[in-house]
Amino acid sequence: RWWMRLKVSVSFIKNKYNDVKKTIEAINYTSADYIHVDIMDGKFVEDKNYDINEVALFLRENVKPLDVHLMCCDLEKYIVEYADLMPKFITFHLEATDKVNEMIDMIHSYGIKCGISIKPNTSVKELLPYLNKIELVLVMSVEPGKGGQKFMPIAIDKINELRKLNKNIIISIDGGINDETVRLVNTDMVVSGSYVCMSDNFEEKINKLKKNIG
Ligand code: DX5
Ligand code: ZN
Numbered sequence: 001r002w003w004m005r006l007k008v009s010v011s012f013i014k015n016k017y018n019d020v021k022k023t024i025e026a027i028n029y030t031s032a033d034y035i036h037v038d039i040m041d042g043k044f045v046e047d048k049n050y051d052i053n054e055v056a057l058f059l060r061e062n063v064k065p066l067d068v069h070l071m072c073c074d075l076e077k078y079i080v081e082y083a084d085l086m087p088k089f090i091t092f093h094l095e096a097t098d099k100v101n102e103m104i105d106m107i108h109s110y111g112i113k114c115g116i117s118i119k120p121n122t123s124v125k126e127l128l129p130y131l132n133k134i135e136l137v138l139v140m141s142v143e144p145g146k147g148g149q150k151f152m153p154i155a156i157d158k159i160n161e162l163r164k165l166n167k168n169i170i171i172s173i174d175g176g177i178n179d180e181t182v183r184l185v186n187t188d189m190v191v192s193g194s195y196v197c198m199s200d201n202f203e204e205k206i207n208k209l210k211k212n213i214g
Contacts, residue, residue, distance in 0.1 A: 006182075008209050009034035009067045009172070011193035013049065014147035016200070020050075020058045023197055027064065030203045031210075034067040034088065035059075036174070036191045038147075041072035044096050045145035052081040059085065067191070069117065069174065071144045072096065075103050083110040091115030091138045094126060104133050117174070119144060120152050124161045131167050138191070142175030148194040151176030151184075159185045179208040 010032040015023040027035055037055060042048030050058070059066070066087035072078045073096050082090055090107045094116050097103055107114040115136030116127060120143060127137060139162070141155035155173060162171050163186055174191035182190055196205045 006187070006210050006212075007033040007170075007172075007189040008196075008206050009036040009189055009191045010196050010202075010206070011036040011038055011069075011147060011174075011191055012197055013038050014194040015197035024058055024062055026202055027197075028062060030206050032064060032196075032202075032206055033189075035062060035064045036193070037066055037068045037082075037085075037087070038193075039068065039070050039072055039078065039082070040145065041074065041078070043073045044093060045071045047145055052084070055082075056085065067091070067115075069115075069138065069191075070096075075099075076106070079103065079106050079110075083107070083112060087112060089113045089115050089136055091117050091136060093117050093119065093144070094130075095119055095122060100130060101133070104130065115170075115172070117144075118158070120154050124158050127162075131165065131169060134169065136170040136172055136189075137162060138172045138174055139187075140175050141173050141177070141181070141185075144175075148198075149176055151178075151181040153184070156184050159187055177209070179205070179212055182209050182212045 012023040040047045040049045068082045068087045068090045070092045113135035117138035142149035171187045172189035177190045177192040178195040
């Protein structure tokens with residue numbers, strides 16, 4: 001995949017400003033490809049963070065395409081809400097629903113690309129029935145729910161397994177990505193949060209991530 005530049009999607013939940021609006025503004029001045037919007041419902045994961053009105057306010061002056069990551073149950077509600085922001089991707093968790101096909105169709109009905117995410121203990125095999133229908137797979141390299149956790153190597157094999165299938169699908173990874181761990185995975189896209197947003201120079205960190213491929 002050397003001919004394709006690694007895409008970097010920046011998660012703002014942990015940031016040095018302790019201020020989401022400021023952080024998003026700072027990301028807008030960088031070469032980040034996407035803003036990764038982590039939504040936690042207090043049910044699928046323990047923490048509950050923002051509601052849609054807050055997020056819409058944070059993003060009012062944003063110019064970057066959005067990559068929404070729903071760590072939520074009750075997906076019908078969240079998909080309707082977040083589709084309104086016209087994101088490039090909406091990703092939900094395979095573990096969060098029994099109605100996977102319906103959720104895919106629902107996201108597509110808005111003209112939005114669909115991603116499915118798997119937690120560290122979920123096998124790639126469980127994704128197989130859906131891979132021809134979706135545009136992105138998000139492999140979690142930490143337990144979803146918090147920023148700033150340590151990268152779990154179990155994700156490396158999953159990425160390789162997905163690669164071997166050679167599907168026309170974007171492979172992304174989320175959790176503990178920095179200039180070291182990015183070298184361990186051959187993905188099309190990485191999500192990075194604290195490595196970028198807790199640093200003094202967002203652009204420098206993003207460039208380090210991009211240079212570590214190939
Ligand atoms: C984890 C979130 C991630 C997280 C990434 O629950 O889905 O997007 O914020 O942050 P870092 O890069 O700090 O692990
Ligand atoms: Zn995320």
